[in-house]
Amino acid sequence: MDPLYIGVLVAIATIFVLSSGIPVAFGLGLVAVVFLVAFEGFGSLDVVAETFFSGLAEFALVSIPMFIVMGAAVASSPAGKDLYAALDRWLNRVPGGLIISNIGACSIFAALSGSSPATCAAIGKMGIPEMRKRGYPDGLATGSIAAGGTLGILIPPSITMIVYGIATETSIGRLFLAGLLPGLLLTVLFMCWSLYTAWRNGYSFKDQIGGYSWREKFEVLPRVFPFLVIIVGVLYVLYGGVATPSEAAGVGALFCLVLVVVIYGMWQPRKIWAILSDSMKESVMILMIIGASALFSYTLSSLFVTQSVAEYIASLDIGKWQLLIIINLFLLVAGFFLPPVAVILMTAPILLPIIIQAGFDPYWFAVVFTINMEIGLITPPVGLNLYVINGIVPDVSLPTILKGALPFMLCMVLAIAILCVFPEIATWLPNYLMGGT
DSSP: OOHHHHHHHHHHHHHHHHHTTOOHHHHHHHHHHHHHHHHHOGGGGGGHHHHHHHTTOOGGGGHHHHHHHHHHHHHTTTHHHHHHHHHHHHSTTSTTHHHHHHHHHHHHHHHHHOOHHHHHHHHHHHHHHHHHHTTOOHHHHHHHHHHHHGGGGTSSSOHHHHHHHHHHTOOHHHHHHHHHHHHHHHHHHHHHHHHHHHHHTTOOOOOSSOOOOHHHHHHTHHHHHHHHHHHHHHHHHHHTTSSOHHHHHHHHHHHHHHHHHHHHOOOSHHHHHHHHHHHHHHHHHHHHHHHHHHHHHHHHHHTTHHHHHHHHHHHSOOOHHHHHHHHHHHHHHHHHHSOHHHHHHHHHHHHHHHHHHTTOOHHHHHHHHHHHHHHHHTSTTTOHHHHHHHHHOTTSOHHHHHHHHHHHHHHHHHHHHHHHHOTHHHHHHHHHHHOOO
16 A cells, blocks of 8 residues: 555554544554554564664653742742732833733743643733732733743743753753743734724723832742742753763752752652652653653554655655745644644654755754744644633633634744744754854
């Protein structure tokens, strides 16, 4: 059978299996094993276990559970509350300061936790009721937090970028640097849209509560500043060549655990175990997906599906920008139904050679890829952030949250367009700090 037809069958089977609600890792593994047996016989089962575990035999994967521990320690503590309070107090007199402080808190907390749902939950529990109390529209209040939470997979340190680097064998340090300025660009676009929307809806931007004294502004900073130092420290040792991502993640995780114990008194074994237990569950989930994706990729390669798809796309008589549009549309649709980690592991190894052959920078493409995945986090039917926000404010309907998040999706599309016109936004920093052109 033609490998392209096999590829179509694999795609249909994968969509059907995953839409049934089965966990992603088991779904990918099931499809891979069934097609291996169907086309290569039961003898092919000899390589299943070896292929699965070889997908996990990568030292850089150690950084994933370490960054997850780092994020879990921050997410389980009142750090998000303090971060929100600090920004709100300092920006209280700025027109629209509450919106800016909410999105700013999302971007910083996202960098600390690396988790979009955790960011939505931590900042949303405080920010959404406060914005609604001060008269901001429900759609804007919920949509801004849902979109702000997505920044966690772009602003470093990002677990999604680590997975992308491992899947495509690209430098994780460069990927982190490539995502920094685009992440700030998205944050600014989110803030600008929020301010414009509030102004258009007649919100006067006048404070409805009193200002804060200098003492109140400074008293919260000692609890927030150490966590910001950790972010800067982790990024410095990565980009300065002092440590590998795994080493930097391990030290960052240890320091975050120490800080939540010292600053917030979370020294009880029960609380520490809760952090480690949650981290272990999330780490195992991601690593299972990585192992199953290695088996899935092996199946596609063994059946010559990967090679045939790459050859077919390369043979298309279209310009490179038309090719990029097609790939972006494909990623958008994939992101509607699958989590970012699964999409990256399944498609990035296939798409990257095609992108490089078309003349695009691989690290620039990683940023564009990630922004597409961000859109999926606030888009049904998967749209995890939408459901997290709905759980925080159940009296605000899901359609209202989706309507409020829609303009932020357009901001992400605008960011992709800006990156296409000015790719240096993603490529300049890694080239400047780590060399290259």
